[in-house]
Amino acid sequence: MEYQITSGSPLRMGAHHDGRGVNFAVFSAHASQIDLCLFSPDGCTQVARLPLPERSGDIWHGYLQGLPLGTVYGYRAHGVYEPEQGHRFNPNKLLLDPYTRQLCGAFADNPAKLGYVEGDAAEDLSFDPRDSAPYVAKSVVSDPALFTKITDQPQTPWEDTLIYEAHVKGLTAQNDRIPAATRGTYEALASDEMLDHFKQLSVTALELLPVHAFLNDSFLLKKGLTNYWGYNTIGFFAPEPRYFGPEGIAGFQRMVRRLHSARIEVILDVVYNHTAEGDQRGPTLSFRGLDNASYYRLTDEDARYYVNDTGTGNTLNVAHPQVLRMVLDSLRFWVEHMGVDGFRFDLATTLAREADGFDPQGGFMDALRQDPVLAGVKLIAEPWDIGPGGYQLGAYPPEFAEWNDAYRDTVRRFWKGDSHSAQDLAARLLGSAEVFDHRGRRAWSSVNFIAAHDGFTLADTTSYAKRHNQANREGNRDGHHTNHSDPCGVEGPTSDPDILARRARRQRNMLATMFLSQGTPMLLAGDEMGNGQAGNNNAYCQDNAIGWVDWQADQSGLAHFVKELSAFRAAHPVLRQTRFLHGAMRVSDGLPDVAWFDVSGAAPDWHDPGLSTFCLMLRGSADAVVNTVHDDAVLVIINRAPEAVKLRLPDTPDAQGWKVGLRTGAASSVAKVEAEFLVEAEEVVALTLAPVDNAHER
Incomplete structure (x- = not known):
């Protein structure tokens, strides 16, 4: 077949079918020529190679009349191969369209994907002439009908939000109540069984580990492992195919609609700080081959090397206007056409770093916050990276909530028995106001969690003193060294009923602490059932029973207790306040909005390094413009001591x-x-006000 390519339009990036043909547009500021390569439907045979005929600024574009939907394609970019100048053009490497919404095929572990000759003495300064096309996934011209707008977002207020963090596959892979054919898929997340589970826990938002198309790292494949978590993005618009069920891409959208019908939002963990192409030794798959010097931040000393603020080998250059455009286009696509309700930005500090360092009002942050499509979605920052000045907890704009790792560590340290930890816990219970209460930020800004995908699960926090990551085949050197964990007497599995009982109570205490704290609670999938990972605190490569949720793990009725916790929090507005509490007197009744007591009714001795028992009275904020929680009060009693107290x-x-x-x-x-109330050893209690004739009822 002969193809006649015309100039087309530079206005829409990617490949778009208009009913008569397809317009292609791709960015490259430094290429000398971009070739569009068409393939057979199975992606195995290149059937045409057509130079894009027009360049408008830095956008290369062309139009093919009569090209059908589903056409498989890729790009080849010509230009200089001068790594020391930041340019790595190699037209022998087939490149994925950065805007593709669908993939054909998969990436194979083959050195032909490299732009240089593996093993050559010159390393990445050498030039590899092999064709990578047989070993890489291709782009697909997608059907616009697949991506109609989804507009039924629940929009749960932040203060009413309960986040449930989960891995798409790992959550349902071992749930035998779900048909085997759909376990581990997008569809399974919205099955009747999972919807029932979420409703019982009062979950309002499902936060999913990365679902953007990602790559399995070569070094993991060589060890017989895989990239399970997915923090290795290669396609910012394409859903990861390994989670497809019978409906393919439509299955993701069906999942979103079913979750929305249950009033559950969908938040995506997104990785815009780096890509799967790695450092100078990594493969040439898309961005590197199209325009390495524009897509990535390169070192000032030698443009051969990449700024590595992410610890993954490269850093995406969101300061470049076209890269920034790509990221914003991606975010809008997932909101408008996939129905997503919010984003958790992995290593968000990388995205907010300007030439002079972290800037919460820099280009990316300003562009994100002013965008009319993104203005109404939930934004969550992971407020750190490994770059200079990387730890920025509390420094993000008011529109953001932030993962609060200080909350996790403080709660673990307190229940472990560390000295001086009660003082820190007091601050965490009130939403970490010393960190977040500025610029009009709200108490929900602190995302409070005991465990997340990265680190020990809740059960392992009470079962292991140190990490056990031998299955990762890195000599147990990976993962966090400091876990603030305590096995309650014995490392690992035990049949001792006393130790098991103490571990179960410790888990209940930490969960109760979280649900009784101001801020936004986040529950790690499986923690409500006592799920463990055999002491592995970095299961990023464990796509197996180690990383999957064990639905048979709950031996102590923990799931029912979490159900009680979430219902209690939902029933008491004083636990879900938007204003911070500072002990100010309320005009309405002259009572402080928060007060602290010891067991005698006096103020706690905050100078006591071993302080282990205290009480917290919570009332509606004195700063609230309209006090909707005036009649609500909760008395939180925390006793870490090994003996009961009156x-x-x-x-x-x-x-x-x-x-x-x-x-x-x-x-x-x-x-x-009674006036004197007995609190058991190692116990959390919450008391509420009731009419006198009902005060004896639970």
Whole structure:
């Protein structure tokens, strides 16, 4: 077949079918020529190679009349191969369209993907002439009908949000209540079984580990492992095919619609800080071959090398206007056409770093925050990277919530028994106001978590003193060294009933602490069931039972307890306030919005390094413009001590008394809440106000 390519338009990036043909547009500021390569439907045979006929600025474009939907294609870029100048053009390497929405085939582990000759003495300064096309995934001209707009977002207020962080495959791979054919797929996440589970926990947002198309690292494949987590993006618009079920891409959209129908939002963990092409020794798959010097940040000393603020080999150059455009186009695509409700930005500090360092009002942040499509979605920052000045907890703009690792560490340290940890815990219980209460930020800004995908699960935090990552085949050197964990007497599995009981209570205590804290709680998938990873705190390469959720793990009724916790939090607005609490007096009744007590009713001794027992009275914020939680109050009692304590309860208003809202100890109820209340050893209790005649009821 003869192809007649015309100039087309530079206005829309990527490949777009208009009903008569396809317009192609791709960015490269430094190429001398861009070839469009067409392939057979199976992607195995190149059937045409056509130079794009027009260049408008730095956009190369062309139009092919009569080209059908589903056409498989890729690019080859011509230009100088001068790595020391930052240019790595090699037309022998087939390149993925950065804007492709679908992939054909997969990436094979073959050295032909490299732009240089592997093993050559000149290393990446050498030039490899082999054709990479047989070993790489190709782009596909997608059907516009697949990507109609989704507009039914639930838009849950931040203060009412409960996030559930999960891996698409790992969450359902071992759930035998889901048909085997769909386990581990997008569709499985919105199955009736999973929707029931989410509803029981009162989950309002499902935060998914990366679903952008990603690459399996060569070094993992050589060890018989794989990139399980997916923090290795190669396609910012294409859903990862390994999670496709029977419906393919439509299965992702169906998942979103079903979750939305259950009032559950979908948040994506997105990786715009680097790509799967790695450092100078990595493969040439897309961005590197199209325009290495524009897509990546290169070192000032030698443009052969990449700035590595991410620890993954390269750093995407979002300061470049076309790269920034690509990222924003990607975000809008996932919101408008895939129905996504928010994003958690992996290593967000990298995205906000300008030439002079971290800048929360830099180009990326300003562009993101002013975008009308993105203005209404949830934005979450992972507020660190390994670059200079990388740790920026609390420094993001008011529109952002932030993962609060200080919260995780403080809660673990307190329940482990570390000295001086009660003082830190007091701040975490109030939303880490010393970190976030500025520029009009809200208490929900702190995303509070005990465990996340990276690190020990909750169960492993109470079962292991140190990491056990031998299965990663890195000599147990990878993963966090400091976990603030405590196995309660024995490292690893045990049949000792006393140790098992103590571990179960420790888990309940940490979970209760999180649900009773101001801020946005985030639950790691499986923690509600006591799921463990055999002590592996870096299961990024464990696409197996180590990394998957064990649905048979709950031996202590933990899931039911989490259900109680989430229901209690939902029932009490004082636990979900948007304003920070500072002990100010409320005009309405002259009472402080927060107050602290010890067991005698006096102020706690905050100078005591071993302080282990204290009480926290929570009322509606004195700063609230309209106090919608005026009549609500919760008394939180925390006792880490190894013995029970008697607590003198605060006085209550007339005709009201205290009742038990929840407790983590063995006693499931009390006949009556007296003026002196017995709190068990290692227990969290929450009391609420009730009319006097109902005060004895739980």
